[in-house]
Amino acid sequence: MDKVNPNFDNITRQFMSLERSQKPKMLVVDDEPDNLDLLYRTFRRHFSVFRAESGAQALSILSNEGEVAVIISDQRMPEMKGTEFLSKTVPQFPDTMRIILTGFTDVEDLVEAINAGQVYRYITKPWDPNELKTVVERAVQTYELLKQRTEELQRAHAQMALMETLVQVAQESESLETSLPQIAQVFSDSFGTDTCILQLVEDDHLIDVKGTYSQDESLVNPLESDPLLPDAIANRQLQVWINPPGATPQDATEYYQKIGIKAHLLIPIVHRSELLALLSLQWQQQARKLSEDELKLIHLSAQQVGLAIATSR
Template sequence: MDNGIPNLDSISRQLMNSNRPRKPKMLVVDDEPDNLDLLYRTFRRDFNVLRAESGASALSVLAAEGEVAVIISDQRMPEMKGTEFLSKTVPRFPDTMRIILTGFTDVEDLVEAINSGQVYRYITKPWNPHELKAVVQNATKTYELLKQRSEEQQRAQAQIDLLATIMQVAQSCDSRESCLEPMAKAFSDSFFADCCILQLLENNKLATSRGIYKKFEISENFLEQDPLVQEALTHQQPMVWVDSTSA
């Protein structure tokens, strides 16, 4: 879905990618500590592995940590079965891949969960580590594809909203200069930015006319002092810088 503004779409992609964790998150849920430890050791190199000993505890972990790529849950647990727990995660985290571990045949629950899209795959216990790794690898690829599709839809809608706002601003303003500040706010809202500066150019140099939307104090000559701005002007290309210490 590439029907948006090319430069803005490129910037949006870079910003979304910068917000992704270096390792995807995984949540493992089992009331047996030995199984939790085994799952943790199996996947800790490739995932940020979160652990919970019950469905209720797992829901609390998700409330605190947010979306995870993969959930691996035991089926037979006290108070809340694995399929019941997983069904509760679907509304808030539809893209998450859910894998159920079962040591017994509970065909009705498993078939219903799989058919309703609540469970990606089920693995019988005791599981084969190589088989489980392969299933998780495929699940992670599927999750990434779903996230990519969701992000493309979000970017497209954000650009539609931004263009609509820009058109409204342009129609209501008397001059280019008076458009700058409301447009800066529109860009800031679209990119979830704390600050946005729109400054006109004259002969490929920054002019004095500018519009600023900010949530904190910045230097009046911020753009003139930023080497990235000069590089963008020189190469006539949008530039994106991400603080890797916070990404």
Template structure:
């Protein structure tokens, strides 16, 4: 598929979001089977509900399943109280929202847990399903907001590091390899790609010189890829976010052999000339946001400047 940056038409936008939203995960913990089943039935329509009959078992579930948005735990359980269990989840899952169910007044434990940030809310037994649903919904929304802000901060830091790398390379590169390698590595890291190749282009043709892959097991087959030629000719980003579902690529041998399921090609151009192509490859279907495409577009311009600076630096001209 071809994408024009920064504008994207509605069809392009739709094609970039292939996966159905998954249900948010939550974990319910209670040593009484009837209560555990009731909690499960209360939330199973809206959440992917995991169950555990004790704090120890719940820790094992989290170890196997990973982070969940919300944990609901009974307070009074054998072996480990609910507040103790929840406190153990904080270091590894700081964003998870924790709700405690209590049928008695254990003020000291509850106050300490709430004040230390280990518990988002406590609900007294017998609990009202509508009230508990409302609390859990707010907790899940808070979790999503925290994750969104964390991701935005991570993305901002990664983008700053990416652009800084390009600027640094443009100023201090002493060889072709020292120009390409850090740029490819930075892009691969920023976009969580399984492989990244930055390869030079001369007169509309890929050169064998100056290619770099950030994944050791990734074979460089760009010269055989129809998307690469399309990117060079059209001077526009080419992307397939789900190769097995793409009729024009699903039968191409190198995709089947490499296991690459998503591929994005960015032409690096300056004054109408393609200087290089940047290849980002993933071994699973992926989605790309508009801001990520914009970053790729702007970064490609910076790469073009870096390559141009390298072209005219001492000792480098002969390599272009």
């Protein structure tokens, strides 16, 4: 079995730096434009702030933008109260921190919302900017802790599913060709990729036997023209490209930006010094960070696939 890539530390740093460069998202909701502008100015330096003048508009923004770390909503708004709006966000975004601004003593609504886990804190109007900043800072810390725990559970489940599937495919597949798409899908599901390609190699050249899995098949690009391919074949080591700044190799930047890839991890599958296949993990929407343990799991699982390929030949 191939030894672990000695460049793991560098690859890990590149993946782990992905989220640090991004501001957390915040949604502020108030039917008074002046309040929206004030909230925007207060938090724009440290957050990507989205603004909505009603609960309905806010739900539309969430539908388009996805999860945000914090929602700050006024309670008294026409058509939909703040607590009603926030309750609608809980099923899809359970980890989001929700803060209510209220100038009224809507005690019954607020207590019910807080007890139901729909509201993290409430702040009375007019609010103290420093107090609100402190509350938001703590809310973000709580959000990040919840996301970390959720991701750890998801990773553990995905890793177990990956190993179970690899064993099952090796035992039950009728042929190597029919197993390749199944293996590609389980790698994609386990590590949140948009595209995964598992392609066989003979005499250090790709052959036309492969399995692919993609959320959009039109986004699948052939490995034959991929800039990482020559080094992966020559060095038998993991190769990575991540969207700039700092992308390497530099000559790959134009190629990947043209086809819309944010990150690419290319894993040589080696058994007894023979290169049997290449496993391509591609993120086209947004690359997520991968820990060193996850990279090692990808590498070792890929080599387990190599054993299955060698056995089937």
